Amino acid sequence: MGVTTSHVFTRAPGRPTAVAAAGCTITGSDGRTWLDGAGGAIACSVGHGRGEVAAVLSTQVATLDYVHATQFAIDVLERFAARVAAIAPVDRAMVFPVSGGSEANETALKLARAYHLARGDEQRHVVVARGGAYHGNTRGALDASDRSGLKAGYEPWLGRTVRVPLVNPYRDPRSGEEHAAELDAVIRATGPERVAAFIAEPVSGATLAAVVPPDDYWPAVAEVCRHHGVLLILDEVMTGFGRTGRWFAADHWGIRPDMITAGKGVSSGYWPLGLCIASGDVFDAVTDTFSHGFTWSHHPIGAAVGDAVLTIIERERLVERAAVAGERLRAELVGLLGDHPHVGDIRGIGMMTGIELVADRATKRPFERSARVTERLVAAAFDLGMTVYPCTSAVDGATGDALLLGPPLSTADDELATMVRIVADSITQVLPGSVV
Secondary structure (H helix, E strand, C coil), X not given: CCCCCCCCCCCCCCCCCEEEEEECEEEECCCCEEECCCHXXXXXXXXXXXXXXXXXXXXXXXXXXXXXXXXXXXXXXXXXXXXXXXXXXXXCCEEEEECCHHHHHHHHHHHXXXXXXXXCCCCCCEEEEECCXXXXXXXXXXXXXXXXXXXXXXXXXXXXXXXXXXXXXXXXXXXXXXXXXXXXXHHHHHCHHHEEEEEECCCEXXXXXXXXXXXXXXXXXXHHHHHHCCEEEEEECCCCCCCCCCCCHHHHCCCCCCEEEECHHHCCCCCCCEEEEEXXXXXXXXXXXXXXXXXXXXXXXXXXXHHHHHHHHHHCCHHHHHHHHHHHHHHHHHHHHCCCCCEEEEEECCCCEEEEECCECCCCECCXXXXXHHHHHHHHHHHCCECCEEECCCCCCCCCEEEEECCCCCCCHHHHHHHHHHHHHHHHHHCCCCCC
């Protein structure tokens, strides 16, 4: 019998084959099932197998599958953009749809440069971002990122971004005001007339696993950016559309950035979709000069799917559910793991929870990367029937083990309870300690 060879450029050799998904459960070809504690990549917001989303997608394909945005306006996109503008904390919001988070951040960075050029500020090209950041894998977004493993080998193409320290209250006790003062100092040292934008996640996702900044951080940072005429870009690819218990994480701090980028939960994985949401002031400045786009940007099917997902989130009050269920999930994790000698921190907001693992709880010393603690925990949870999102950069963007939980916002209470138990059992199995 011949050997079957896959021609897929795989990202994960040897993984089981998924054949179906419904609600919070994924089914493999061998009949095994897994609870989707990772939400794919913290992307599935309304759960798998929603028939009404499939029906909307099918109807849109049969009605208007694709036209190019330079040739036609698209009714379904107009409707969807109006709904997004009504909830986005951006003044006079204008929506530029793309195919994912990396494209959304790439669009925002180019738009920031175009905005300053249109205003005659030709020197403003420098992007400021935080250490350990992750904003995507296209070249501009990768340069704004600071993940050593992802940038390795591509350094000759990168290196233009100016850094401020990452924000992590578990390891750094500085206040938000102090962080903002450092941003101010970096902008002044770089030359305010040269800085175009500051980009950051409102809640750190893949890098630090659900680290929430001090409450005074974002208002102070927004004021620094306004003072220097620097555009503020919030990367809400992971946090947007209800994940944190508000429509956008920016809503927790009452800030209104110049741009928000979104993805993941906006389509719940039913279609590749990302958004760059820019203020009316930014749009007005570049409307005749911004030369940018992709073949699949402004796609009618993406708009139809996004609109259907938005309807489910609103109808089932999943934003409010994320806030309540997420708090309960973390409380249960603390109850089981709060005294575990290798659980350093349990943190998060809404349906976004991080668990940081440490070699020494008293000193917060991380495990050596060679120990592959995260990978072993992910494998243990998978064997017990659950996906979790790995984080191997929780200390500084390069080292530090953590798990990130981001199940669908619609996950049932009993499923969340099972997830808590599986996580606790996985940690106990890999890192023996005292668990009730």
